[in-house]
Amino acid sequence: MVTADATTPARPAPELEGSGSAWGPDALRRAVADRFLALTAPDGAGRAGGPALGDVPLPGSGRTAERFLVLYGLGREDLCVARLVEGHLDAVAILDEVAGPRVEPGERWGVWAAQPPGPGLGARRVDGRWVLDGLKPYCSGAHSCTHALVTADSGEGRRLFAVRVAQPGVRPVPGSWRAIGMAGSDTPDVEFTGVEGTPVGEVDAYLRRPGFQHGGIGVAACWLGGARAVAETLYASARRRTHDAIAAAHLGAVDMLLSSASTVLERAAEDIDADPLDALGGARMRSLRVRALAELVCTQVLDHVGRATGAGPLCHDPRHARAAADLAVYVRQHHAERNLAELGRLFGARDEDGKEEHR
Template sequence: MTADATYPARPETGADDTGDVQDPAAARRAVAARFAALTCAGDPAGGAGPPLAEVPLRRPRRTAARLRALYELGRADLSLARLAEGHLDAVAILDEVAGAPVGPGERWAVWAARPPAPAPGARCLDGRWLLDGVRPYCAGAHCCTHALVSADAVDGRRLFAVRLAQSGVRPVAGSRRAVGMAGSDACDVAFTAAEGVPVGGVGAYTDRPGSEHAAAGVAACLLGGARAVAETLYASARRRTQDAFGAAHLGAVDTLLSSAVTVLERAARDIDADPLDARGAARIRGLRVQALAELVCAEVLAHVGRGAGGTPLCHDARHARAAADLSVLMRLHPVERGLAELGRLFCARDDNGNDGGEDVR
């Protein structure tokens, strides 16, 4: 089974309509418009995928459909997929922790990763929670309406729902300069007495099972982005213009992608079989799936580069942007960190080999 056989092919639009690879600002505007369309009525004609409101939550045990939608978005445009994945993750967090839906026309982000620099602080003043500090690399800084933001309070790390159209929230000009993932609208954001509404108690958003299940969504986006990069090899094969050298690289790429998609499908079944993580398997599963996706992405980039040479990078704007986007996004989730944690979890097994995770199959 190939990756194409597992997930529907991306519709051919016939035009590179997601922004100029040479103009990051144009890419950001184009992706923001597509993201706004997806959060409203969707954009099926453009090949971006179904409306985000139609993408199922994990809780109804339709994880495979959720991951398929993210894969297709990653294949269409990885910057768009990053914004969509953040919005869908926010919808899931609000549902699982607070039992609250998002409002019509709202576009949400999740800015909750633990940054290398100090996180913003949170203080309670006269019953209002206020956030102060700078959070780096916030996707959707200009185009989102709300964000779930983690901040350090006196009693620990909390998550807050923050309305971005307030004077205390300001994207930091000049903090985003890269071409890769330019359309994701990611930059540093400064908070100055910005009002936020607590979402659950201390650690509520990380303690829920869905926190570990979310890794599969990131993996789906990455694998969709890898398939977009590989399109230049698949296209050569369809035109029968590929030599034996390129065909060997395509064979390697197809094996990597189809195997990773199979693992992703298995992860979806396992999540749906145990959505509340009664077996305690979610952490190891998430680490495995995300690490595999990142390793596959690195191999796909290498094989496509050797198999196609420099021509598509120099003459095909869509391919050049897809390769740049994938290179940046996979670096946001350092594979070594996940592999090291996975190794430590296995080192911590008891004498019976019980680590609370899944068996190696």
């Protein structure tokens, strides 16, 4: 399925084609938004030279491996583009799973569900409608999405709402996204003032559904595509000349990491398709394992490639420098030791046969 093929180059990121391309964050954001718009257009597959997003299988459909392959390929092309497309595809899957509104051709959806410490976003009923007020951080595609699925705290608990982004009261906060890595993902805070939202599912339905875990592995597929993009500098060097023993060892390590992760990703897709509704209760542990492995692979690929190639590509190859910076930021969406601790607790709650103990 997903391979660490060293012979097929990724599609060049549009803003880096040619020697006169702009490098600033505003130019990156515009280029990524243009690519996102092209891919989500009704004729996006033909016009954008990319995947037909309307044909991307839902997770658990029996073709999950194809879904992960699309996300991997987009991550290899451009992690910022992958971040926006992943959010759109995740929104489509969520709305299908919890019977929300249908995504219409030409719409561009995001999933704005970050819940860091702070007052956050609140939801209240006003004359039979739900109204959202407050601040939502990390809203990828804030200036290019037409709609978003947004989590907000209600008096009943956390709920998910579908929001039309263009309505009055939705305001991206200027200067709140100053990232260098993932600059093009356009992920500022967004202020909501009296914004009408349509509830999607019941309280906590967003987190309880099996697809939440499947979607987390889709993000890991994007990360691994980004790792493959970073590794391209090392693969390209191997095609041009014979490596010394040290460089060859780094190349071998990178190839082992990426091919092993590919195998795990493919197995995860098979397991999701075999139990899409998580009747066996293994989805959370699967997601934690795959995401933790993907994070480890990405950080080690960054390290191996940097040690093998030195500072040269980071200083003189804008595509490589951006791929490395983007991956270093995006993979931090993994919660590191917190997720590993949860995985350890889940493992400890299983009996010798690998089944959960009922205590």
